[in-house]
Amino acid sequence: MRNDLSSLWSPNEETKKRSKLELFCKHLDKKKLLKYNPNFKHLWKWSVSKPEIFWSEVWDFTKIKGVKGKKVLKKNKIFYKNLFFPGSRLNYAENLLPKKNEEIAIKFLSENSTEKKITWKELYEYVCKFSYFLKKINLKEKDRVAAYVPNTIETIISFLATSKNGLVWSSCSPDFGTEGVIDRFFQIKPKVLITCEYYYYNGKKINILEKVPEILKKIKSIKTVVIFPYENKFEKKINSKYKDFYSTLKESKLDSNFKKFEFNHPLYILYSSGTTGVPKCITHGAGNVLLEHNKEFALHCNIFNKNKIFYYTTTGWMMWNWLVGGLATGSSIFLFDGAPVYPKIDVLLEYCQNEQINLFGVSAKYIDHLKNENYNAKNLDLSKVKIITSTGSPLASESFKYVYENIKEDVHLASIAGGTDLVGCLILGNLFSNVYKGEIQGQSLGIEVDVFDEKG
Numbered sequence: 108m109r110n111d112l113s114s115l116w117s118p119n120e121e122t123k124k125r126s127k128l129e130l131f132c133k134h135l136d137k138k139k140l141l142k143y144n145p146n147f148k149h150l151w152k153w154s155v156s157k158p159e160i161f162w163s164e165v166w167d168f169t170k171i172k173g174v175k176g177k178k179v180l181k182k183n184k185i186f187y188k189n190l191f192f193p194g195s196r197l198n199y200a201e202n203l204l205p206k207k208n209e210e211i212a213i214k215f216l217s218e219n220s221t222e223k224k225i226t227w228k229e230l231y232e233y234v235c236k237f238s239y240f241l242k243k244i245n246l247k248e249k250d251r252v253a254a255y256v257p258n259t260i261e262t263i264i265s266f267l268a269t270s271k272n273g274l275v276w277s278s279c280s281p282d283f284g285t286e287g288v289i290d291r292f293f294q295i296k297p298k299v300l301i302t303c304e305y306y307y308y309n310g311k312k313i314n315i316l317e318k319v320p321e322i323l324k325k326i327k328s329i330k331t332v333v334i335f336p337y338e339n340k341f342e343k344k345i346n347s348k349y350k351d352f353y354s355t356l357k358e359s360k361l362d363s364n365f366k367k368f369e370f371n372h373p374l375y376i377l378y379s380s381g382t383t384g385v386p387k388c389i390t391h392g393a394g395n396v397l398l399e400h401n402k403e404f405a406l407h408c409n410i411f412n413k414n415k416i417f418y419y420t421t422t423g424w425m426m427w428n429w430l431v432g433g434l435a436t437g438s439s440i441f442l443f444d445g446a447p448v449y450p451k452i453d454v455l456l457e458y459c460q461n462e463q464i465n466l467f468g469v470s471a472k473y474i475d476h477l478k479n480e481n482y483n484a485k486n487l488d489l490s491k492v493k494i495i496t497s498t499g500s501p502l503a504s505e506s507f508k509y510v511y512e513n514i515k516e517d518v519h520l521a522s523i524a525g526g527t528d529l530v531g532c533l534i535l536g537n538l539f540s541n542v543y544k545g546e547i548q549g550q551s552l553g554i555e556v557d558v559f560d561e562k563g
Contacts, residue, residue, distance in 0.1 A: 114541035115511050116520065126538045127405040131168055140164065147539040147549050155555040162191065162398065162553060169401035169435075173197025173367060173394075192394055196367035199374055199393040200234060200271035203434040207231045210413070211439050215260050216458060218445025219307045221338050225260050230267075232361060237268035239362035240355045244331055246298060248273035249373060253297035253329070255279050255288055255315065255322070256422050257306040258444045261335040261352055263431055265301050270375075270393065273368050277376040280423035281306050285318045289325045290385050291378050296328040301352075304337050304345075309446040316345070370394030377425055377527045391428075391530050399531040400432030406552055407535045408466055408494055408521070412437035418468035418496075419447055419455055425527045426468065426498065438465075447473055456484055456514070463491040470499035471506065471522070478509040485513075494519040494536070504545035522547045 123129060129145060136143035140160055141153050154161040159179040166175055176194025183189050206212070206227035213230065215223040225233070246252070252269045256262040256278060269276045277295055279288045281303070292300075300322065305314045316334070323329055334345050335352035345351060371392035378386035404410040416433040417440070420426040433440050441462055447455055447469070459467050474497055495510065495518055502522040510520050521536025524547065532551050540548045550556040 114543050115507060116518070116542040118519065118538045118541075122409075123538055126409050127411070128407075128409065128538050131164075131406055134168055135164060138164075145539055147537045150539075151550050151552055154552045158553060165398060165402045165406075165553070166192075169398075169405050171197060171397060171401065172202050190371070192370040195370040195394060197370065197394055197397070198271060198365040198367050199397055200238075200267045201365040202397055203267060203270075203431070204231050204234065205435065205437050212434065213260050213263060213440050213442065214462065215258075215442045215444070217307055217337070217443075218310075218449050218454070219312075223260050223339075225264075230264065233264045233356055234267045234271060235361045235363050236356045236359040237264055238271045239359040241268060241272050241274065241299070242362065243359070244299070246272065246274055248368075249275055251275045251277060251295045251297040251376070252299045252301065253277050253279075253292045253295065253326075254301040254422065255281060255283075255292075255318075256301060256303055257281055257315075257337065258420065258422050258427060258442050259303065259335070259337070260442070261303070262301075262422055263442075265333075265352075266375075266431065271365060273366060273372060275373045275376060275390070277378075278422040278427070280421035281313065281315045282308065282421065283423055285321050287381075288318070288322060290381065291388075292322070293326050294385070294388055295376055297326065298328060299331045299333065300326075300329045301333045301335075303335055304342060306337055307445050309449050319349075368393060375428065377428070377530060379527065389528055396428070396432065396530055397435065399529070400429060401435055402552060403429075403532055403535065404433055404436050404438075407532070407537055408496070409519075409538055410436045410438055410466060414438040414465040415441060415462060415491075416466045416468075417441035417443070417455075417459065417462070417464045418466075419443055419470070419473065420468075425525075425530050428530050430468070433466075448476065452477070452480060452482055453484065453487065456487055456489065459489055459492055460487045465491055466494050466496065467492050468496040468498070471497045471502040472499060474502060474506045474510060477513075478506055483513045484515070489515050489518075492518055494521060496521045496523050496536070498523045498525070498532075502545075507542070507544035525551070 135141040163179045174196040181190040181193045209226050211224050212227040213225050252274050266276050332349045333352050334349045373390050374393040377389045416438050418426050418430040523532045523535035525532035533556050534547045536548045
């Protein structure tokens with residue numbers, strides 16, 4: 108039972124009516140699949156009782172580019188051998204490049220004030236050129252590309268080119284020590300290592316390149332190393348054995364062939380935390396990731412084309428993969444690399460103000476830190492922020508209250524939780540339900556989640 112029945116926030120009727128969730132319900136009603144009822148529990152129960160219909164409709168509603176195939180689920184007695192969309196074909200990168208215009212696709216800001224941006228047209232061209240380079244060095248489908256990288260635009264170009272060619276991506280953030288990187292990448296036998304000169308954290312400039320020889324000594328499978336500059340050009344000449352990222356783009360042709368792969372074709376390898384021995388590899392399929400992220404952005408976060416998404420994350424956390432998935436919605440994504448409270452406590456919120464961000468995502472720890480420091484955002488204009496998502500750990504009841512009192516009064520605060528093992532959410536927000544302190548709004552559509560207390 109709730110101790111405090113008064114909600115902290117409820118969606119206004121106008122927002123609700125125009126929401127993607129409402130449009131989806133009307134879409135189902137029109138097709139006579141589910142009688143219109145703007146009640147989240149009603150929709151969720153239907154989605155888990157009719158998974159084949161639900162996922163097929165998400166494919167259509169979010170306009171996935173590809174061949175859906177006739178069957179949605181090929182069942183097997185062994186649950187992990189169930190196959191979704193066995194006849195479908197798609198290319199993940201093609202779905203994440205929905206535009207080729209002059210609008211900004213990605214913007215980057217570092218704690219040292221370095222800024223970069225790229226248009227959809229440039230992003231498309233760079234991805235096609237880097238994909239040509241990867242083919243030229245004879246990488247075949249399912250070969251692995253490892254990336255020891257900060258959260259930059261070049262990282263996303265490399266990832267999309269990797270997925271375009273049906274290769275498998277795996278990234279670690281530069282705060283992982285050399286041993287941590289070797290523990291992870293050694294298992295997957297990558298043929299290419301992508302990395303960067305240096306990065307900044309908490310006012311310190313940290314060299315990444317000096318760690319590369321040790322990695323190459325331990326991981327013999329790596330045949331090619333590609334380096335990109337953190338700022339606009341290299342600080343000093345790079346080792347001639349390494350490839351310069353931008354030179355490879357200049358020398359490459361534009362390969363605009365997007366081959367379609369099966370739904371379950373491996374997209375990337377993430378890792379368990381490594382608390383019980385060496386981190387375990389977790390491989391995610393391209394179709395699964397695309398469908399799940401499309402569903403979460405559209406139906407749970409209400410993201411529309413031309414929105415602006417910013418999640419504070421590193422490339423070693425699954426929220427980086429989630430953030431990149433936002434490109435499929437036609438939204439611009441915003442990257443911040445560095446410490447979340449350097450050079451000042453509200454650097455991330457100021458970024459939201461300056462860039463007019465619509466979805467702002469952070470860890471619960473960050474919100475707790477602002478609360479403990481008694482920070483108040485009254486001097487900032489956060490009028491464009493319509494949803495704040497918080498994850499990484501449970502958001503405390505007082506922190507819910509703190510957000511509404513000190514950050515923004517009229518905002519959809521969604522405490523979300525999922526994991527590396529599904530690179531998505533099990534429970535998250537929605538625009539049909541109220542927000543109560545200390546509570547997550549509801550289950551993820553199409554996923555059968557139940558909640559138990561300590562008594563079972």
